Amino acid sequence: MKFRLLMAFALGLACLDVASSAEEASTRRPNIVLVMADDLGWSDVGCYGGEIRTPQIDSLARDGMRFTQFYNNAICGPTRASLLTGLYCQQVGHRGDRWNEPKNFDKCATIAELLQAGGYRTMMVGKWQGRDLAVDRGFDRFFGPMCQAKISYFHQVAKNPFRLDRDHWKLPSDFYLTDAINEFAVQFLDEAVGQSQPFFLYVSHIAPHWPLHARETDIAAYRQQYRESGWDQWRQRRLRKQRELGVIPANWEMSPRPANIHDWSADTNKDWQAERMAAYAAQVEAIDRGLGELLQIIQNSGQADNTLVMFLSDNGAAPDGGLNPTTGGFGFTPKTRNDRWRKDGEPIRPGSGPGNPPGPHDTFAAYGLAWANLSNTPLRGTKQTGYEGGICTPLVARWPGEIRSRGEVTNQVGHVIDIMATCLDVADVKYPTEFNDRRLLPMEGKSLLPILQGHDRDGHEVLCWSVPKHHVVRMGRWKAVQPRSGGAWQLFDLEADGTETVDLAEQQPERTRGLADRFHQWRQRVEAR
Known part of the structure; x- marks a missing residue:
């Protein structure tokens, strides 16, 4: 009897603690969590028609809002420059046709800098393409690689040193990049939900960008479905599902398959082709698992209603990797030394084919145009192009306290330059004309807040x-x-x-x-x- 009374008392205290946290959260400015994938196709996640298992991303769509006409800059560095500054990438030093150029901070500020100055706790994990440190550009906490060259998901490689805040960080023996990004995002978020400050967490994934590195158990979960059905069959299935979901109008036709892609039925290396897509799907699902952990922390803290969570991609699916087996690629060939990239001196097996499938740590491969064309169903084009398949991204937003019409699909047009304006609007932080002795260019982006609140906005x-x-x-x-x-x-x-x-x-x-x-x-x- 005493035990039951003690248990009831403990449970009562726990409920009061959660209720207190929820009440406190409702009286402070909203939290913001921004999650970005790298090279994710427009239709890869379930809520945009994909067969890859993404229940956490799909839950954002179910409880929030999907954008069908939201744009990026077709390539990683320019997209991130616009997202972080609210400006066209050309205004801050990027030509737009190169993956990684230094930003000119003489005339811009980052979201993190302005939110930090406005009283927010700011955190970032993942891909940082700056020449300087993220903690010098407004982030209180940072974990990730200083991306200046191609990356491995399993090992330390040249020109991509990892940092934890300001310190160099040594990779453990069981390292896997997406898991590490997820784990530090969880750690930083766990720290933040216990503080009195509102927080901004930016999770900048590198997955599913090549190389196709994934754990065998994750690849195995997808192997058979892509052996049984190939890019032609899955593309048609995605189109049907998209029409059912309402993310495309019924009158839109499928964009024609590029002429150099052969019929799946004619392919003579189906098991290898399936392995490529299975590895890619495994990379995507790893992102989704990490998002689920973040959503659970937010829910447990009682701050879900007061937290805006957004998910998007930096460009369309990438066509790299070739249509058929290869003996080399990405700088690795049978005639060159392939042991200088990884810091441990382990050589990379060049090329990819039936005898050298993607996934393991000593491979370097991508899934090719045929699968990229599936990833962007039904859109035309891929990464680096100006067609919709290159510049259109899924954007899913959940904010229970503000997005009332749950499961809504909006066709209002937006762009990554709008992310800065949206975050500042949500945080009630003004965009300044000067910041830290810099005279800032006027912001190009416009807030998405009216759309999230169910209104038509005065767009671009x-x-x-x-x-x-x-x-x-x-x-x-x-x-x-x-x-x-x-x-x-x-x-x-x-x-x-x-x-x-x-x-x-x-x-x-x-x-x-x-x-x-x-x-x-x-x-x-x-x-x-």
Whole structure:
């Protein structure tokens, strides 16, 4: 009897503690958690039609909102530059066609710097592409690699030193990159939920960017499904599911399969091809597991209603890796020394094929155009292009205290330049004209808060891009695309044809010229080269 009374008393105290935490959370400014994947295709996660198991990301969509027309910059460094500063990447030192260039902080500030100055606890884990330290750019805590070259998921390699705050960090023997990012995100978040400050956590994953490195148990879980059905079958299944989910209109056609991709039925190396997609899927699922741990901490702390969680990708799926088996690639060949990249001197087995499948620590491979085309279903193009498959990202947002219409799908247009404005708006922090003796450029982004709260916002009149393979301009439903090397502009009506299957430039030359003029005006204004 005494034991039962003691247990009841303890449970009562625990309930009071959670209730107290929830009440305290409701009276302070909202927390923000921003999770970004690297090279994730538009349709890879379940809530956008994918067959990869992503229950945690899908839960954000179920309890929150999905964006169907949200844009990035088609490649990692430029996207991160825009996301962190609220500016076009060209305004802060990126040409837009290169993966990693130093940002010019003379005229910008990061989200973390402004939130930190506004009283937030700021934390980051994962891919940091700056030449300086993240803790010198507004983050109170940081863990991750200083990404200046290609990375391994299992070992320390050249030009990618790991840091924990300011200190060099030695990789343990059982290291796996995505797990380490997840574990430090959990540690930092656990510290933050017990503090009185509101917090901002930025989780910048490297997965599922190549190389295809994953644990065997995770790959095995997907092996059979991709052996039984290939890219053609899964692409059709994703399209059907997308129409059922309402993330694309029923009248949109599937973008044509690139001519150099052969039928799955004609492939002579199906087991190897399946292994590539299985390794990729394993990398994606590892991201989702980590997100689940973060959501559990937020829930247990009683702060779920007061925490905005966002998930997106830095560009579309990457076509690298070839369509057929190879004997070399990514700087590794049978005729060169392949033992200088890893710090432990272990050589990489060059190429990929039936006798050298992806996944293990001593391989370096990617999944190729055919699977990338599946990842971006039903959109045209891939990473580095200006077509929707290159610049369109899933964006899922959950904020129970503010997003009332749960499970909503919005077609309102947004861009990664809007993330800074959104975070500041949510945090009630003003964007300054000067910061730490820097005169800041006016912010280009616009807050997504009205959309999250169920309203139509006054969006961007025009959006422009200069990405590795194209120049792009969008105004309303109209989008024009030109090869970066020059040539004719294409014109697409994204409302009727979001998969960009019908070029209307010859039918509407004046509209095409008008959009091209707006691009050139933008290019001059932001000093794009």
